[in-house]
Amino acid sequence: MTDTDNDSQLRQRQAEFSKELHGEGAASRSGFSALLAKDKTAQREAVSKYLKHWDGLTDKEAEERRLEDYNESTHSYYNVVTDFYEYGWGSSFHFCRFYKGENFYAAMARHEHYLAYAAGIQQGDLVLDVGCGVGGPAREISRFTNCNVIGLNNNDYQIEKAKYYAKKAGLQDKLDFVKGDFMHMEFEPETFDKVYAIEATCHAPNLEKCYKEIYKVLKPGGKFAVYEWVMTSQYDETNEAHRKIAYEIELGDGIPKMFKVDTARQALENCGFKVLVDEDLAAKGDEVPWYYPLTGEWKYVQTIADIGTFFRTSYLGRKVTSTMVSLMERFGIAPEGSSKVTAALEEAAVGLVAGGREHLFTPMMLFVAQKPMNDEQES
Ligand SMILES: CC(C)=CCC[C@@H](C)[C@H]1CC[C@H]2C3=C(CC[C@]12C)[C@@]1(C)CC[C@H](O)C[C@@H]1CC3
Numbered sequence: 001m002t003d004t005d006n007d008s009q010l011r012q013r014q015a016e017f018s019k020e021l022h023g024e025g026a027a028s029r030s031g032f033s034a035l036l037a038k039d040k041t042a043q044r045e046a047v048s049k050y051l052k053h054w055d056g057l058t059d060k061e062a063e064e065r066r067l068e069d070y071n072e073s074t075h076s077y078y079n080v081v082t083d084f085y086e087y088g089w090g091s092s093f094h095f096c097r098f099y100k101g102e103n104f105y106a107a108m109a110r111h112e113h114y115l116a117y118a119a120g121i122q123q124g125d126l127v128l129d130v131g132c133g134v135g136g137p138a139r140e141i142s143r144f145t146n147c148n149v150i151g152l153n154n155n156d157y158q159i160e161k162a163k164y165y166a167k168k169a170g171l172q173d174k175l176d177f178v179k180g181d182f183m184h185m186e187f188e189p190e191t192f193d194k195v196y197a198i199e200a201t202c203h204a205p206n207l208e209k210c211y212k213e214i215y216k217v218l219k220p221g222g223k224f225a226v227y228e229w230v231m232t233s234q235y236d237e238t239n240e241a242h243r244k245i246a247y248e249i250e251l252g253d254g255i256p257k258m259f260k261v262d263t264a265r266q267a268l269e270n271c272g273f274k275v276l277v278d279e280d281l282a283a284k285g286d287e288v289p290w291y292y293p294l295t296g297e298w299k300y301v302q303t304i305a306d307i308g309t310f311f312r313t314s315y316l317g318r319k320v321t322s323t324m325v326s327l328m329e330r331f332g333i334a335p336e337g338s339s340k341v342t343a344a345l346e347e348a349a350v351g352l353v354a355g356g357r358e359h360l361f362t363p364m365m366l367f368v369a370q371k372p373m374n375d376e377q378e379s
Pocket residue numbers: 084085087088089092093094095199200202229253254312313317318321322342345346348349
């Protein structure tokens with residue numbers, strides 16, 4: 001059997017499983033109503049597929065197993081966390097910087113605008129969004145610049161939702177969302193004017209191979225802008241306390257292996273990109289840190305409108321959610337495995353805040369990289 005046969009079988013299996021798990025008309029449901037509508041047997045299977053490699057081990061063999069199974073494992077992760085993300089965070093699945101006094105959703109949108117600006121996205125550009133989630137950033141960036149965006153995602157449930165929200169927003173002619181693996185892109189070479197990725201390529205088992213795919217589909221002279229999740233240069237893999245934080249982030253965020261910043265930079269250069277911008281936006285000394293919503297520290301809350309979001313993301317709010325989910329699961333209302341998901345998300349929150357406070361981790365390593373023009377590539 002060829003790789004293409006294997007890919008198309010996996011794709012079909014995932015699409016069928018997604019229908020079974022989330023049910024018909026799933027795109028219009030979110031949060032708790034989506035959780036309660038799940039097929040109970042399929043949910044149990046999805047949770048165990050996601051968690052099967054997370055056995056507490058961090059040796060080479062354990063890492064290898066997680067790296068090999070990246071596609072199924074991430075697909076399963078997003079099958080079980082998407083409803084919680086939407087309930088707790090909204091429809092853009094990323095972190096952002098905050099100005100004093102700026103509300104949560106304004107700050108999130110600004111972070112997306114900044115990436116569009118850094119990539120030089122212009123009216124009429126054809127842009128690829130690598131790992132597009134449910135399309136929050138694609139909608140915002142298309143509105144901001146009047147560009148056309150194709151969102152690439154390996155999760156069927158999120159693609160269905162992204163299409164549903166785009167239509168609801170009247171953006172169906174500007175946006176399209178397609179199923180695919182960013183490690184094996186099927187677009188024609190040199191298709192896109194610009195490519196961006198927001199907190200998605202950290203799910204790649206190998207950054208260089210992923211960036212190579214991006215390089216291939218970019219037009220010569222085109223730019224790629226990314227908010228990369230990386231461990232900073234202060235991270236020491238041999239330090240147990242550091243490795244524990246990285247493992248919490250990997251487990252709770254469905255990431256096979258967190259790489260260091262130098263690995264990402266080198267990977268871009270090895271592909272032939274010219275790195276134009278290379279800046280950790282988390283290291284700019286902001287008064288309000290990017291991880292504040294997960295801290296439960298009220299002093300950071302910016303506006304009255306943020307109180308609801310802040311409560312859901314805070315330690316107390318998360319405790320309330322996980323207790324409710326666990327009670328609903330015990331009484332057979334929520335599907336089995338749901339409380340394992342809230343427990344994993346709790347590990348994510350703890351690891352992310354610790355990584356942020358100690359400057360061991362950043363979710364906003366901004367790279368802007370340019371593919372040279374054809375004549376420059378040859379010389
Ligand atoms: C996984 C990657 C690469 C990026 C996602 C970044 C963030 C959007 C998520 C990381 C941890 C998530 C948690 C929640 C929402 C989305 C994140 C912040 C919750 C607040 C959702 C509601 C749950 O009850 C608690 C979650 C904690 C972790």
